[in-house]
Every structure is written in structure tokens, then in C-alpha cells.
Amino acid sequence: MTAFATPIVEAARLILREPRESDLDATAAFYASDRSRFVGGPVDRTGAWRFLIGYVGHWVLRGYGFWTVEDRETGAVAGRVGIVHHDGWPEPELCWHIYDGFEGRGVGTEAVLAARAHAQGPMGLSPLMSLIDPANARSLALARRVGAAHERDTLHLGAKLGLWRHPAGAA
Numbered sequence: 001m002t003a004f005a006t007p008i009v010e011a012a013r014l015i016l017r018e019p020r021e022s023d024l025d026a027t028a029a030f031y032a033s034d035r036s037r038f039v040g041g042p043v044d045r046t047g048a049w050r051f052l053i054g055y056v057g058h059w060v061l062r063g064y065g066f067w068t069v070e071d072r073e074t075g076a077v078a079g080r081v082g083i084v085h086h087d088g089w090p091e092p093e094l095c096w097h098i099y100d101g102f103e104g105r106g107v108g109t110e111a112v113l114a115a116r117a118h119a120q121g122p123m124g125l126s127p128l129m130s131l132i133d134p135a136n137a138r139s140l141a142l143a144r145r146v147g148a149a150h151e152r153d154t155l156h157l158g159a160k161l162g163l164w165r166h167p168a169g170a171a
Contacts, residue, residue, distance in 0.1 A: 006059050007122070009067065011114040014107065016067035016081060019055040023068050026077035027052050030099050038136045039097055058084060064123055066095070069111045071102070078102040081111040083119050083128065088157060094119065094128040094166060096142065108142045116146065116166060127168040131161045 006018035028048035031041040040051070058065035066082035079098040085091065094116055098108040120126040130148060132139045140162075148164040155161075 006065075006067065007118065009114050009118045010072075011110050013072050014078065014110055014114065015070045015072055016111065016114055016118075017070055018059070019052060019066065019068050019080075021052075023077050024049060024052055026099060030079075030097060033100065035100060036097070038133045038139065039095075055080070055082075058086075064092070064119065064125065067115060069098075069102075069107065071107075078107050079111065081108075081115045083115070083123070083125055089131075090154075090156075090163075091129060092119075092125050094130050096139070098138075098142075103138065109145050112142060112146050120169060128166045130164045130166070131156055132164055133159065133161055 009016035028045045030036055031043045031048040031051060032045070033042060036042050041047070043051070055066045062085055064083045066080045066084065069078040069081050070076070071078050077099065079096065079102060081096045083092050084095055085093065094112065096108055096112055098111075116128060119128060129151070130139075130143055131154070132143060134140070143164045146166070148166045151163045151165040153160060154163045
């Protein structure tokens with residue numbers, strides 16, 4: 001049970017729901033892998049725990065954050081998607097982490113479109129941006145699939161990243 005209200009967003013094959021302690025194994029597996037290198041990893045299980053509790057805390061402090069992406073059919077954790085605005089960020093960012101075994105199935109596209117529609121609709125957050133490392137080919141491809149466009153390069157926390165802008169009001 002959570003002490004904050006995270007909206008549940010339903011998509012055709014996915015449920016975007018609040019982060020839970022039971023997500024730790026999937027979160028730790030992601031953050032232990034090289035797949036996490038563009039988002040603060042790899043880290044050990046303790047580091048993954050810190051990320052997980054940060055997901056919860058972001059909802060409490062900002063009223064928005066990362067949803068856990070749950071596969072509707074199996075209940076498996078397929079990743080994270082959501083809106084973050086960490087200290088030092090230029091504006092709210094639409095982010096995604098798609099976990100091993102869920103890429104190449106349209107899960108990322110479906111999750112990002114559902115999160116973006118909710119963020120731009122009920123949450124009133126628009127237009128959104130995504131900060132993407134130019135070496136992160138998978139995230140660049142997903143950004144293009146959902147209609148985001150490269151706006152400019154920026155230096156963010158010491159890294160050269162592309163700032164990708166999502167279309168305003170896009171579903």
C-alpha cells in the first residue's frame with residue numbers, strides 16, 4: 001500500500017502503476033546490467049534500492065514521477081516510464097527504461113505514448129522533453145518512433161546530451 005496517489009494508466013497490453021517494494025528484483029536486475037549505463041548504472045542491489053525509493057519520493061515531492069510498467073498478461077515488470085524533474089534538470093523530462101526481454105515488442109512505444117498522453121492531459125505537463133545520450137541508439141530510436149524531434153545539444157551534469165522535444169498535445 002502506498003501513502004501517495006499515483007494514477008494508474010492503462011494501455012492495451014500494459015498497466016502503468018505505482019512503484020512497489022516488490023519491484024526491487026526487476027529493478028536490481030536492470031541496474032546490475034550494462035543496459036543501465038545511460039541512467040546512472042550499473043549499481044549493486046543497494047543502489048537499485050535507492051533508485052526505487054527515489055521513484056516513490058519523486059511522486060510525493062512533485063506529484064508525478066516514474067510508473068512501473070507492468071505487462072497486463074503476465075504481471076511481469078517490463079520497465080519504468082514517467083516524468084521526472086530532478087534538482088538541476090532544466091524542465092520536466094519524459095523518461096523510459098525498458099527492461100531486458102521486453103524490447104522489440106512495442107512495449108516502449110506503448111508505455112511512452114500512454115505516459116505522455118496522461119502527462120500532457122490530466123497532469124497538464126506540456127510540451128515535454130527527453131535528454132538522450134547520442135550513444136544510446138535504443139532510446140534515440142524510441143524517441144523518433146513517438147514523434148520526438150532533436151531540438152538541440154546540451155551539456156547536462158557534465159555530459160553532452162541531445163534534448164529531444166515531444167509534440168505538444170500528442171496522444
